[in-house]
Amino acid sequence: MTILYSMIDSGNCYKPRLLMAKLGQSFTNVEVSSHTGATRTAEYVAKNPNAMVPMLELDDGRRIAESNAILLYLAEGTRFLPADRYERGLVYQWLFFEQYSHEPYIAVRKALVTFPERAKDATPERLATTLERGNKALGVMEQRLQRSPFFAGNVYSIADIALYAYTHTAEYGGFALSSFPAVGAWLKRVEADPGHVPIEWLP
Numbered sequence: 001m002t003i004l005y006s007m008i009d010s011g012n013c014y015k016p017r018l019l020m021a022k023l024g025q026s027f028t029n030v031e032v033s034s035h036t037g038a039t040r041t042a043e044y045v046a047k048n049p050n051a052m053v054p055m056l057e058l059d060d061g062r063r064i065a066e067s068n069a070i071l072l073y074l075a076e077g078t079r080f081l082p083a084d085r086y087e088r089g090l091v092y093q094w095l096f097f098e099q100y101s102h103e104p105y106i107a108v109r110k111a112l113v114t115f116p117e118r119a120k121d122a123t124p125e126r127l128a129t130t131l132e133r134g135n136k137a138l139g140v141m142e143q144r145l146q147r148s149p150f151f152a153g154n155v156y157s158i159a160d161i162a163l164y165a166y167t168h169t170a171e172y173g174g175f176a177l178s179s180f181p182a183v184g185a186w187l188k189r190v191e192a193d194p195g196h197v198p199i200e201w202l203p
């Protein structure tokens with residue numbers, strides 16, 4: 001049985017859960033929470049030296065980490081990864097954008113303001129930087145979504161899953177999604193795609 005090591009309130013971990021739900025792929029979910037230090041135990045670090053979730057373990061014991069790499073692995077040959085070379089290029093573009101220009105600000109700001117163990121890191125400077133850069137990322141998304149229903153073009157792909165994971169909870173981090181109407185409309189389109197499940201969903 002495929003195993004997903006994941007944390008229930010993590011957007012990065014929600015990405016593969018959402019895709020596997022949509023694919024109807026069966027898996028066992030093993031909760032490994034950074035809140036309790038479970039990502040840093042010797043047993044877990046032996047499996048993932050980067051001490052992070054999510055991590056996927058295949059039936060034969062091989063493992064793959066990094067949420068967007070897991071999405072690419074699972075989406076191979078499905079409707080969630082376009083066959084067209086240019087559209088695939090766009091999927092990669094938005095997956096890299098998510099990790100470099102979006103998640104480090106939008107996900108991190110939410111963690112700073114909502115996770116008690118991160119309160120000590122929530123300095124005024126950090127809160128200001130994450131707000132400014134997160135709003136910049138939302139502005140880039142807004143521009144794209146004014147011209148296209150989904151990130152890779154006309155159809156839903158794993159780029160939408162990757163960007164939905166932390167955008168849909170961005171308001172908990174202090175971002176005003178009402179300032180980004182095309183992003184708001186896209187969130188609804190993502191939720192309307194068949195087989196959508198919320199972040200709390202477990203197999």
Ligand SMILES: N[C@@H](CCC(=O)N[C@@H](CS)C(=O)NCC(=O)O)C(=O)O
Binds near residue numbers: 010013
């Ligand atoms: N680039 C990684 C980031 C994963 C990540 O940040 N995971 C967090 C939970 S959202 C984690 O495991 N943190 C472990 C810790 O803080 O001890 C990915 O996309 O999978």
